[in-house]
Amino acid sequence: MALTSFVLYGIGVILLINSGYSSYEHRQLSKTLLHSRHFPLPLDVKMEAVVGCVLVLIGAIISIQPNQTHVVDVASGSVVEGYTEEALRPIDMGKATIRQEAMGTSDYAQIENRPGYIDIRARRKEYQEWLATEKK
């Protein structure tokens, strides 16, 4: 999905740049040759710009379509396959927490865990002690 939307963005932007240059040329020509008389833009330039916009819009909407993700189930340690993540997440607490349980993570994990506040020396000491007991 991401690749499709990027291709659409690319084509849309190229079309926009092309029509923009055509519009620039038209403006400059009408300035010099027609003595800045108002002269309407040709239809194909307009169509090109509009088609470029539509392609970018389609790409943007495709990029948030639901996609299948592989999620590790924390309880069993196995990979749960075919868990479809919805495009929009349910805001009801019950349904949201079901999703969190399936994912095994929380949106507030950064606040809850705080890896920056881990006492790393204590952890290393603990690990060394564990290694020593394992070697014996």
Place this chain on the structure above:
Amino acid sequence: MSAIRKDFSVTYKANIVANINTFHHIHDLTSLVLGSSSGILQLESYHGLIYFLVTNIIVTLAFFVVILSGNLKLIPKYYEKGLPGLVFEGLSRSLAGFFMMWCLTTALIST
């Protein structure tokens, strides 16, 4: 104080924010592109403003039809304030992006 509200439900704030960001992402992206296209089409004054309003409505409708499958009952499931509240919240943001690109492309093309 013993009245029970049937419509009362506890919501999960992180998901509300995520949904709003999904909606605004589309509007941010398309407002830039539509602004540059309105410059390319050499629209001036009210024509550009009308173009912005029409395309903004089209983008919102496209989101509503494709992502929410055109179902009005699904909106309170994902958004607290409904679709109009969402649109008016993001309007100033997309308007700013649109105007920026409109001015830029108009200046590039007409000078």
